[in-house]
Amino acid sequence: MDFSDQIDVLKTTEHKSDGLLYIDSRGYLRFEPNIYPSIQIKTYTFFWRDNNAWRGPLNQGNINAVTRLFPNLTKDESIIRWEEKDSEEILLSPVAELSEAFPFQKEAIRFLVKRHKSMLCLAPGLGKTICAILAVKDLFGLTHSASVLIVSPLSLLQNWKKEIKKWAGDDAVIWHQNTSPDAQWIVTNYDTVRTRMTHVNSASTSKSRSVYRGYDFDILIIDESILIKNRKTQRTHAIKALAKNCKIVWMLSGSPTSKNYSDLWSQLNILDSTHFSAFWRFTENYCDVEQTQWGYQIYGNKKNAAAELHEDLEHIYYARTQQQVLPDLPDWIFKSLDIPMPKDQERVYGEMEETFVAQLTDDNALLAPNILTQMLRLIQLASNPILVEGKDVSAKWQAVIEMMQFVEKPVIIWTTFIETARRIRQQLEGKKYKVSELTGRTKKASRQNIVDAFQNDQIDAIIAHPAVGKFGFTLTRARTAIYLERSYNGDDYYQSLHRVRR
Known part of the structure; x- marks a missing residue:
């Protein structure tokens, strides 16, 4: 072999494909590898088959993942045609297209209409509620043929009723624990679903749980889905059982994770239990995990996990931040809750x-x-009323405690009364939140230290009185400000707003 022959051999080896990616006759994604090892593909729910190929579910996320693992693979014509068809933009019905929704909201509506099992993550204030309502109207128009169940935090039930009336022109019914759901639009809270869907058999020594399956809805909308991030809770099991009977399941969240990307798994598992079947396999893909003598320990997210998740969840996850859709971001985005x-x-x-x-x-x-x-x-x-020696009964206080589970942190809770600050702090600390007070009884020597800790993400929430927090303190790290109590002092309110202005 002369020198020129050696060059030809090297070129052939250099351009050898990692393998062939194609769609088989049964609609599965298959990968026939030409390199060894290829077992790393198993982490994306692929299984080895007798014909020397890996087989997995067909979706854009899996195509992206395999392409990332084997960058020199060859895509069969069947893959190219499928990707072209999958990327086609659908046309919205006049109900959604002619609405007052912003362009980015219409893009989100198209995603929901196209992806019947999916998650919509829009930053607070960007209108994920509006998108979900208009997506329902786009799918079913004015026929009123679909039954829709919305599961949301208790504090947001009235807001859903108001938005459904505004954007769909329909009246929604709130489903409480002692009533039965009977309407096209039904709004309920997580505790009602947990109570009605899960039954504990107290006669059994193991207290086994059975799930009622008598509720059938065409569309299930799960608002603030971060509340089901824990895969072991009754709440999550009840939502999962409910979702199995629904043709369309949409999850909505401003931020679906609180600690690390493992928070996503139970939400994704409800949407697609085949693709997201194993918690630790998913977690090891995107988080730094170490096995210790006490079990597995999660230390945080992997360096490139955000970019990889963006590719791997393309078929099921749509997210936009305020900066992405609002070039001239307003100083504040207001939302009133009834x-x-x-x-x-x-x-x-x-x-x-x-x-x-x-x-x-x-x-x-x-x-x-x-x-x-x-x-x-x-x-x-x-x-x-407890502030004036009455009964301790307050839906607003309960709403604040509940909101801490799903709003972006850190949080400022503005109060007018010191007793409110003291009691709210006790309740939040009882739920393991890191909380400080910034009121008239806070020692002046401690106030700046509290602010510094807040600005450095060492505190989940500050409970502050506007008269104390309005001058001299920078609280721009706040992601959410909750006005639990409002006085009639306009200057206090104006100054408190500017403490959190970015």
Whole structure:
């Protein structure tokens, strides 16, 4: 062999394909490797078959993953045709296309309409609720033929009713634990689903759980799906059982992870239990995991995990940040939540509003001698009657505790009353959150240290009084500001807004 022959051999070896990727007659994705080893493909739910090929589910995420593992593979014509067809943009119905939705929202609607088992992650304020409602209308138009169940945090039920009326023109029904779902649009909370779907057999020593499967809906929308990140909870098992009977399942979240990417697994497993079948296999793909004498330990996300997840979840996951869709990002994005009062709270509030006297208990009446005092008492009663020695009953306080599970952190909770700050702090610390107070009773020498810890992500939440937090402190690290109580002091409110302005 002369020198020129050697060059030809080297060229042939250099350009040898890693293998052939194609779609078989049964619609599976297959990869016939030409290199060794190729077993790393197993981490993406591929299995070795007798015809010397790996077989796995056909989706764009798997195609991306195999291409990343074997960059010199050859794509068969069947793959090229499938990718071209899969990337075709669908046309929206006039209901969605002619709506007031922004272009990026219409893009999200197209994704939901096309992907019947998928997750929509839009940053807070970008309108994932609107997108889901218009996607339902796009699929079923004005026929009212689909039954839709929305599972959301308790604090967001009224907001869903309001948005459905605004964007769909329909009336939604809230499904409580003691009622039965009977409407086209049904809105409920996670606890109702957990209670109605899961039954504990107390007669059994093992307390085995059985799941009721009597609820059938065409569309299931799971709002703030980060609340089912724990794969072992009754809440997650109940949602999974419910989702099995639904043709369309959409998950919505502002941020689907809190610690690391392992939080995604239970959410993805509900959407596609075949592709995302093994928790630790998924976690080892995207997280730094070490096996210790006490079991597996997750230390964080892998360096390139974000980019790989973007490729691997392309077929099931759509996400946009505020910076991506709003070049001129506003200083604040406001959202008002309507929180209905419990009956006892509503009664004393109504009495104070109408007669200036609220009967807190049988032997304790609260009197407002003038209008200014009445206004103060109404703020207190709207927050929690316990502030004026009444019953400890407050939907707003419960909503704040619940919101801490799914809003972006760190959080500032603005309060008017020191007693509110003290009690909310106790409740949050009881749930293992790192919380500090910034009120009139906070020592001046400690205040800057608290702010510094907040700015350095060492605190989950600060509970602050506007009069203390409005001057001299920079709290721009805040991702969410919750106004639990509002006074009538406009300057306090204005200054508190500017403490968190970026």
